[in-house]
Amino acid sequence: LTRRAAVISTFVLMMSPQFFQLSRQVMVDLPFVALSAIALLCLAVYFVGEIDENERIWKIPRRNFYLYLFYFFEGWAFLAKGLLSVAIPGAALFIFMLLTRNFKYAFAWKHFKHHLVGFFIYLAVIMPWLGYMWYSEGYSFIKTFIWFHHFRRAAGTIHKPNDLFTLYIRVIGYAMFPWSAFLPVAIYHFLAGKKEWFSNHKNILIFSMAVGPFFFLSFSGTKFFHYVAPIIPILAIIVGVYIDSIWKEKWSSSSKFGIVIAIVFVAVIGRDIGNQYGLWHHIVTFWHGRKLPGIGSWLPVIITMSIIFSLILFSMIFSRFMRKKGFFAFFTTMAGLMTYYFVVCMPQISTIYSLKPLIDKYIEISPERAPIADYYKWLRKSASFQLRNEITFLKTDKEDSVLRFFDKPGEQFVIMRPGDIKRFNSLMKRINKKAVEIERTSRDRLFRVTGPGRKRDMSLSKPYRPSSVPSNVVSVGAVFDEVAELAGYVIKSKNVEVRDGKNWVKEGTTVNVDLYFKALENKIPRDYDVFLHCEGNNRDKRTKGDDHMAAGTYPTNFWKKGDIVRHPMRIRIPRNTKNDYYSAWVGIYNEEYRAGISNPDDVIHDGDNRIEMIRLYLDK
Template identity: 20%
Template sequence: MSSVHRGDPHSGAPPAAPDPHATGAPPHGEAPPHGEAPPRDDRSAETGGAPAVHRAGAVDGGWRSGPARLAAVALAAVALLPLLSKSGIWDPYELDNADLARRIAIHVFGARGGDLAAPAEQLPTLTDLGMGELGFTSMALGFRLFGLHDWAGRLPLALWGLAGALVLYELLARLVDRKAGLYGVAVLVTMPLYVMQARTMLGDIVTMAALTMAFCGLTGALIEGGRRAHRGALLAPAAWLAVGILGLAAGYLSRGLLIGVAVPALGAGLTWLVLRTSGAWPGLEGPRPTLGDLVGGAALLLGVAAAAKGLLVLASSSADAPLPRVLGVALLKKPPVESTFDLTLRQLGHALFPWSAFLPFAIGRIFRAPAPARGAAAVAPHLDGEAGVRIALVVTSALAYGAFALLAPHAGALPFSGPALFAAIAALAIRDLERGAPSSRALAVGCSVLAFVLYRDLVLSPDRALSVFSVDKPVFPKSFEEEAGSAMRFVLIAFAGLVALTWFEEQPRALDRSFKAWARRLAHDIQAGAAELARIWGGNLLFLLIVLEAALVGVGAMLFVGRRIGWGTVARMPNHLAAYGMNAWWALPLLLAVAPVALIAVRDAFRFVVARASMPRALGTPLAGLVAGFALSFWYYPALAAQLSPKEVFESYESLRAPGEPLATLGVRSRAAAYYQGGEVASFDDVQQAFAWLTAAADSAAEGAAAPGARRWLVVKSDELPRLNSLFRKHHKRNLPVLDGRSSQILLASNELGGRPNESWLNRVVLDEPVAPANPIDAMFEDQLEVLGWELTDDDGQKVASVVPQKTYRLRTYFRVHRSITGNWKMFVHIDGFQRRYNGDHPVLEGRYPLSLWQPGDVIVDDHELRLEPNFTPGDYALYFGFFAGDTRFQVTRGAEHEDRIRGGVIRVR
């Protein structure tokens, strides 16, 4: 770690030499091109000369204390406090915690009024909570002050998050500079893990804020106390120490000794050891220890004791025993399958996206010496605050990761409590670039590649986005997958694009003054690039490209002539492959020529914006985080929460119901209604009972029954809808009315539509009206299921008569049920011809509406995605389909068939 100090402004080391190869700057000894602006020093432009050094020894960067602190408060408040009531309570995860906090509010704070006065169970134990009580006590206080509302439970947690962000700002602003503090807040409040924990009643934002306070307090007291020897300067270290003690206490009351105490205390203690043994500690020749020595030594002893005690309790505890306060995490009976390393690292990769793509490179760059600041030599030698902060961040973040990796086999994936440490590391890397550290093309390209890998992971497995919550077996709503992909795509482009532009090169000191000058330089660069291409490998690379182009021309000519004269081999090629071959000779060279020009234009546009805005180029990275982070915080996660929470369906019930129309729930606990309806409602776990209540006769004695003919409403979990719909069709010969089907998880049903459209997804696959398929068939499976026909549709839902390989279509097959179907059948689709076969085995209706629920008279549509392989040449192929279970096929008793496969007709491939 001693390398951290070599470039310190107070160490006497010379500043790093500028990179003569930095892109955008003229080579050494050359004048700027004609017509360009004179050189500009970004650092002096930012501060108007040498940056000031405030009394703590940190470089000011030209920002006054008041506006910078106000900007940090505003940024954190905007990111954390809005939308607390936008999304409803997530059942069961938030609802369970809210109920536990409600019990605490009643028994500890004596909360009364409204639903809080309802009978409650006894005061919950730590075993009931599964962690320390501080987060639940905070929620309970919100319920006590504001009543039983979702926002009332979330507000105290959001304030904890706000406090953590502001403490981080104060540490970086005082020991580094105010810009670093503001950047740290910007990164922290755009990390999904931190923001979503602050907006939900899961409780771990308290642990995150506590660790931030403990780290900042102990590190601040250690460094400030280590460099101040006179009595009049004890106020700042004492204030930091008070913050650190408060953080340690809060950490212990939220996640026990290992996470809440040992990590920050050991971090401060080991930082003190590193500083002491590296020669960076002042006054080593004197016998009297400083206040920093006392803080560092006490922190080290406390950390070692807390770690030892925590490990002993962990070794002696079991999942069946009551949860010890010292441990603070609930143990699992069965350890997770993933290894320790994979479990924690995977959670960080997805929960911190997109910053997780930047952090590995930022962590590497924090080991570089900080860029020397002008004017710092005027300050008397003392312990350098920034170097101490860097060491503390590296040590404490490593300890935090180690603690969570240690607990992962016993407790699973816990929400990582140190996002503020990573935010500070990212902020220092950004600030270093702003102060003159070299840019990095490796960082620009590597961050983009890693961001793309994480993006693909989140698109292909959308449930990984739920890692920000670290709850057990969450289900990602299928209806949100398309919108989720669009949001993640925007985040990827915005973040990776801006970060790559920021770090790819140094900001040029001279720019083109006119478009004509830019065009001349672009033409010169293209000519120079072409000349360089001709010199590579002694001209062999250019020769190889010419040969390749000649081959493409030959292939294109062959395909063009072959299709005109009806050459069999060419005629049998799929149309899209033939089109690619005929156009590759001009499209590929055009793409290779246009792509560099487009990239250069984007790069130069970014240069121009930076210059005209008179802003540091490094600001592009926090700006990228703000754009991407706010897209996630204000678009992606609120829309996801709307799918997971019943709040929207309760609001729909309030707007659609008439006075006296009762409400019940099926699969959704009635306690959720207390946060939106002001009291509990009837609740059912059995579908048959819920159906009987929903369709009860006028003289029913069911609770809440209203006047004869009254309408009834039912909040339904999506898993229960198929069985409920089957019962409704059996008695009423139509689909269950669904008045709010926006979420794929929770729906609002009724016994009457009331003139509104049915929003049930079953309306698309279980039809109430007769159909006329494009390709009718008269066939029968035994005496149970009649085949009506089939048709093909494209992505727009339009019927098509032919298909193209590698393009997606929908094969819609229509059936009419004659008798209840026995057996658990799956469906197969065969497309045969030219010694090729497409095999489309799949669950009927994707398994969402089993055959056992089909009622006599139902018309069913199986909608299967069809995509042929590229080796399907043009021609007519035979379509077969049927049902199978293991090695047995559903017997065809009527219609054209082959080996119990319905002959569907012909599919033409173009």
């Protein structure tokens, strides 16, 4: 394992189609792949690295330090892909101990005691997030995150793609083309021809880092093509070591025979990719049933590139000059092929997998940015990114939220799948609205929604629309999204006692408060609700209270600039709590979107767009 082999391995990885694409899209898989690869290599240094046992880093033996780094990086990998940060290195370590017939690497006390320290480092990395989510969301989070997304996915009991255990052999062929053509010979060269094979723990460990995860993923009940990504960096190392070993003028007969085998694999794998150019895109996507646009230049380019690869390799068999320069030509040709795929193919493919064509059409026909929603079963963040969060996610099974969004005069827009159109149209009939298709892609549609909406009795809102803010209001002055101001509040309950400038209440009481909002703009685009989070200083027992603005009688869409709107709120104080006081954190929101605080320097807030409106001390 030389420095040149490391550099070659790096270029092999960079020019592998799957890694090339993953590194250019927003997926948690790439951070996981990077962190997992770094962690495994740190583990390799600990087990088989040539390190002076007296060398130290921060008074820690250097060898042990690499083991602690392994646990540190796997902790961060957990934050990307959960328990795969245990399964991937666990499978690799198990195969390594099995092949070396030495389980002391895990269970001998001289190793085990350092593993214990590393485990606590692992917990220190993951627990701030995992602990908070468990505390905040309760057992349902653990059930969904651990049981559903790990064990049920591995067992294949949820509706996800599965295939034969040989699937990933094919996927690796496509994911690393043309370097995959070298893999059979590279693996043989990496392991065979050494009488001391079982004592060559360095090579066995690198090999185990690929084989262990490969078998784990192959026997998993859920098989997405991109799941094989953690193995690719390790295979790139094996290929890099092989190329480094033959990058010289003189070749043995076995080296020449290996190149002949590589030429055969270039032809075989290149034929598959040429016939189905979608294969390269499928190795980084979830679903493969979408019809891709035809690219006329694809087949001629792949045929030409495969011929060039084969000719370079063939000439290296007979020419010493090409043995010295051939791999430079090979890397350059592959860089050109990846550039072609990225510049020519990906923009056309993206129109099938992206909502951008629909977003572009919406911007074109609605320069004033009429309200738009994404009507789907889960949040699609690409739409939020394209519109800078100026889009509302409406979950298909929440009819009340859908009706509220569209039940207003004027026009709105909505993006949805064809299968949801019938259900959506039936909802629109209830509120006198009609949806007309404007644009479509292979998977989604853009609709313009028009109509008067249901008749609204605005007289019901009169009790909530005072002419001015009361004189006894406690000033707040929080501005949200530059469209609405929480001017202040008035405590209506008589069970609040003011002593020494503090508000005191008994446990188990309910405090009634009126909030006073002021409209800063006409035609506020979002229909905001008001949330309340009542939280104690010792994090014991919290209460919540979300309500429609002004008891649902005067939505913010109907506000006029200068309007004063009263919103009644009830703050519930729990019994038998360990807290000394409760803070009422309030703000406004619309579905998944929480309004930002426009003047954070003027109010007390928590950095999460919640303001501390009032603090209630407990008179125990």
